Amino acid sequence: MKPSGIGGQAVIEGVMMKNKDEYAIAVRKPNKEIVIEKSTFVSAAEKYKIFKLPIFRGMLSFVESMIIGSRTLTFSASFFEEEEEVKPSRMEKAFSKIFKEKAESVIMGITMLVSVILAIGIFILLPGFIAGLLTEVVQSRVLLTIIEGCIRILLFVSYVAAISQIKDIKRMFMYHGAEHKTINCIERGYELTVENVKRQSREHKRCGTSFMFIVMFVSIIFFIFIRVEQQWLRYVIRVLLIPVIAGVSYEFIRLAGRNESKIVNILSRPGMWLQALTTKEPDNDMIEVAIQSVEAVFDWKEFLNTNKAKTSRNKSARKTVKNSKTNNGNENSKLNDNSSKENNKINQNKNINNMKIEETAEEIIAKKESLKAKSKVVADSTLQHLEADKRNDIEEQNNQKKDDLSKDNKHRSEKHKKSGNNNSKSSEGLKASDKKHPVDEETAAAIGELKGNPYIDEEEDDEILRALDRYLFINEKSKEEE
Template structure:
């Protein structure tokens, strides 16, 4: 497996892909056609070397990813808006107040709200819940672990709850299509529907994995750094959130670059949770994901670097773990699951513009990989060499 630098996000009836400064959003319109919007995005780390410092770049990337993700969701949902719905009084007043800058201001407010909601739901709520047990648990370490377990349970419960929504199910199917397409390219296979279909729907560089490791590293940080005052505890957690996000970013970045068995094992918890946020896509969804990749990445040149000639590439059926082949009967079951889930979703779902809550979740879902571009990084290279040398001993 070779890292391509491609990453993306599932949007409403489509997929957004990013490679370096190129962005493409491919959406399946109500009439069945695929609409593609191309754009460019140059992050702060590319403009100023200071923001490319390890840990700090993860903090910056998190905010940038939310911004790009919100824009992609807004674009994709525009194809499914009801034209005859008049603007609300709030929308009218907001547009009158900010005029030409209304969209930009709304985007900033939405990103800020997303960050505050994430911190409130997954940092402060578990903190308050864990303090309820303080009278029963004397050990500060055990209390911090209890808080971490509550945080993880809350996250998994939240994912399970929203996964019952029909439109979210389709987003998760597009999420699977995005992962399968990237896996196909990074394993050196020709980018066709047939080849993509049999790839794993889990991927190391996923926003879901990022969230899992944010929760995991928060346990370590909050266990090691202790204060007695309850107010200072809460303030400390808020101050450490950006640092934890930066550390989690570096871990996901290293995992995506490394083929070592150690990193493969350490990546498993995040990939297990991806089983909740990815579903098997149908061929139409795979076509959308392929179209998005082709707009930002020369996959033919990349595949030739594996095998010399594209015609020589003979793909293997891939299972849950990217290096393991899937049995024939398992592949057949996957195809049946694709057809059943898609047919059920189409019958039950009335296509409407998603609510702010759904857009908020989707924006946090899978954008991080788009910013994990392949570049020279001495720190990560040294860590990768360390893990590989340790395995050979």
């Protein structure tokens, strides 16, 4: 709900609407004609800046609302006095003679003063007197103050319920309902038509009824802290505190009209419940009067257009902010996705690299093992070849030696047959053959060691057998060296 800044008051067969320094009274006369009077009221806050401060502005507003209310009630009542042709009373004639043109203002002031005195007596002094009768039963001063406040609220509710049964007051409460509905229609953004107004609520947080209830509630809090033994002094202090209490209550009502928080709505609810007694459902004629009163001081069409433009701007701004947040979120999500993808790629690359490193290490190890195996095979094969070559060389040497020995033996045998020499001659012939056929160092060394050959028997006379024994000795010696 957008606050419009306008307020109103029900009068006799009409509605008063106020917007800033202007106010208008619309009254339906007995002939069904609607009369509108527009006036200006300059607040004292324009002259005295102190009344623009919190609390002080509430005190001034309370007094000025009473003044304007008295004026509007007097204006609305004047139409019906003319219709009924009521003759002025002696008091009115006396005031007219004394105050002349100001007589009406003086009478209004006296009426307002009497109303204030009655209100103070009924709602301030009477509850305190009743609570004072309970001092012998209730010893707690705080509890007595709370009881006093409850009595005050009960008296106010009873008073409102009683006067609502009066026919004229009941019709005034119907106009009060028309006033609330009309203001709610504007502030909720609807065009000011009878049909739109009828659908609105009769409750409003800035209502005077809620203000009076808050005054009574705040008074309980203030009066708790008044600790004065003299009863008359306690009453004086309470009366003097009324403007301050009204100022504090005004600040709350002003806040409630601009705030939709849950706490404010809860605190405003009791006063809005009380409006069920001070407002009634209006008829179409009453709604028309309230609409004309509003239109006299307030351009509701411009108000609605301005609010629609603000609402659309706010919506577009919120939409832009939302879209920007969404875009930022999408960008952030994209960035996060990209970063996550990059991280995944990096992790994958790391894993691949690790796998490659592991594979490379394994390959290197395998290659090393393979090389070791190959080198071992090569070494083994090389050793085998070397051993084979060595064996072949030894065999060739042995074969050569065998051939040489066989040739020597053959030659010796033939020579022995021819010469018929004995064994000593054959040995000499053997020495001569050795000189004719020299052998290598190993054979010579082996021959030099024949003396220790276990295979040679000195008794054997056959040279061939001795030659074979020498060969076997040399072969076994070569195997031992390998």
